[in-house]
Amino acid sequence: MRPNKLNFCRDRLLFWIQTGYLLAIVPLKKFIQQLLRGEFKGSAENARQALLHLESEAPPMTISTTDSDTDRSQRSWPIFRFLFALGLLTALIGLVLVGLRAMMGQAPIPLISQPKITKIVDVVPPAGNFQYLVKKDDIWSYVLKGRQLVSYTQTLEQELHNRQPILQSYVLKLSNQAMRSQTQLGKAEFALTSAIAPFPKESGLTEQVVAYDGLGVFVAFSDARRENSIPTALNGRITLDQLKRIYTGKLTDAGELNKNLRGQKIVPYIPIDDPQALELFKQLVLQDDTQEFDDRSQKAQFRPRRTNYNQMLAKILESFETTQSSAKTVGIGFGLLSKISGQCAVYPLAIAEKGEAVQPLIQKNGEPITPNTNLCNTKGGYAPNLKVFSSRNYPLSYRLSVVYLPNNQTGQKFSDLLQTDEGQYLLNQVGLVPVKPLPSLQP
Numbered sequence: 001m002r003p004n005k006l007n008f009c010r011d012r013l014l015f016w017i018q019t020g021y022l023l024a025i026v027p028l029k030k031f032i033q034q035l036l037r038g039e040f041k042g043s044a045e046n047a048r049q050a051l052l053h054l055e056s057e058a059p060p061m062t063i064s065t066t067d068s069d070t071d072r073s074q075r076s077w078p079i080f081r082f083l084f085a086l087g088l089l090t091a092l093i094g095l096v097l098v099g100l101r102a103m104m105g106q107a108p109i110p111l112i113s114q115p116k117i118t119k120i121v122d123v124v125p126p127a128g129n130f131q132y133l134v135k136k137d138d139i140w141s142y143v144l145k146g147r148q149l150v151s152y153t154q155t156l157e158q159e160l161h162n163r164q165p166i167l168q169s170y171v172l173k174l175s176n177q178a179m180r181s182q183t184q185l186g187k188a189e190f191a192l193t194s195a196i197a198p199f200p201k202e203s204g205l206t207e208q209v210v211a212y213d214g215l216g217v218f219v220a221f222s223d224a225r226r227e228n229s230i231p232t233a234l235n236g237r238i239t240l241d242q243l244k245r246i247y248t249g250k251l252t253d254a255g256e257l258n259k260n261l262r263g264q265k266i267v268p269y270i271p272i273d274d275p276q277a278l279e280l281f282k283q284l285v286l287q288d289d290t291q292e293f294d295d296r297s298q299k300a301q302f303r304p305r306r307t308n309y310n311q312m313l314a315k316i317l318e319s320f321e322t323t324q325s326s327a328k329t330v331g332i333g334f335g336l337l338s339k340i341s342g343q344c345a346v347y348p349l350a351i352a353e354k355g356e357a358v359q360p361l362i363q364k365n366g367e368p369i370t371p372n373t374n375l376c377n378t379k380g381g382y383a384p385n386l387k388v389f390s391s392r393n394y395p396l397s398y399r400l401s402v403v404y405l406p407n408n409q410t411g412q413k414f415s416d417l418l419q420t421d422e423g424q425y426l427l428n429q430v431g432l433v434p435v436k437p438l439p440s441l442q443p
Contacts, residue, residue, distance in 0.1 A: 123420060133174075137274075138194055139432075141174065143432065144172065146430065156427075164417060181205075190403060191403050191404070193401050196397075196398045199401065205403045205406075206412075207402070208401060208412075208419075209399045210402055211432040212434075213432055215284065218316070221346055221375055236349060237350040242257065244286055264330050269331060269333035309339055312335070316332070319331040337433075348369075358388050363381060386433060424438060
């Protein structure tokens with residue numbers, strides 16, 4: 001119903017009060033009952049005509065011509081009856097306006113909030129043999145199939161199957177390409193994706209973000225020599241421009257980062273076992289200089305050390321602990337935060353883009369970690385800062401989502417399942433950043 005018609009109905013009811021049409025309460029009650037039963041079938045015009053008809057049916061007002069004594073003795077509307085009728089009519093007007101607004105498509109405010117779903121088993125997805133897609137080498141493949149992430153004996157995929165048995169008939173299918181459009185879904189019901197930016201609307205797919213992750217840039221951390229440590233010398237931070245120059249061979253002397261490090265060679269490391277981390281680094285840090293990075297990395301004078309995660313962390317720490325003062329090097333590396341969480345061999349630097357540096361990890365007291373934070377003695381005392389990931393303030397963050405065709409219940413329910421408190425806890429267990437604060441009680 002258009003607003004002018006709603007105003008007409010309201011004004012007509014007020015007109016009845018002002019002109020004495022209180023005797024129309026009975027037909028008005030009948031009109032309200034018809035409205036609440038939906039007998040006007042959503043037609044605003046029918047409701048309007050019914051109100052006009054009520055006016056024509058209302059009994060006329062009569063003005064007494066008897067003398068004042070007779071009028072006072074035979075008056076049929078004492079003041080208390082008038083006030084009672086006025087209050088009743090006001091309540092009826094409220095009901096009418098609520099009904100008319102509902103016909104305008106404005107849902108009434110619920111009196112009781114819906115119960116919060118916290119358990120995976122309480123989300124019931126469609127039963128059947130369904131496929132869903134994950135890109136090969138994507139973080140989703142790692143967290144779903146990786147061993148000893150949730151427990152020593154179960155993968156995340158198995159844990160989800162145990163907690164919601166319907167999912168046992170859902171088959172994970174690896175894809176060689178990232179999801180970009182409806183046609184790539186093929187026969188799959190939904191896909192699990194990771195990307196820097198929101199999914200494009202022109203794709204025709206619905207996206208539900210269920211977790212965050214990001215790249216971490218790290219240097220050696222040593223509690224025994226904290227006052228002389230690399231994190232302290234760098235003030236716990238690095239800029240994107242400095243990082244870009246390091247990995248394109250334009251910044252090789254650590255003295256450009258801090259004069260106390262003058263003469264120490266910067267040794268950059270690359271995680272060769274993580275194609276996604278390398279691709280994200282190119283997009284978020286190198287940007288237009290990716291070709292220069294590829295070219296320089298093949299030259300003898302600048303060849304970043306290519307190694308897997310565990311070796312990279314060990315070598316960065318070793319380069320700080322064992323080298324002689326005359327031949328010290330500053331090792332620096334990058335990788336997915338989800339894959340280096342829970343360790344204390346290296347220190348993740350705060351990243352500065354345009355202004356203040358943003359630290360991805362936060363302590364229990366709400367403050368970011370600093371070079372003075374004892375990472376080894378406070379394991380569990382710090383975690384990813386949800387606020388800087390959800391607001392995209394951390395320059396190296398990306399999002400993990402469920403994407404599916406509009407109105408696809410299978411994809412929608414799988415997304416709902418991962419957004420329960422229990423689902424968010426499991427995603428956090430595999431190193432991801434939940435989209436909402438976790439409850440104090442673990443599932």
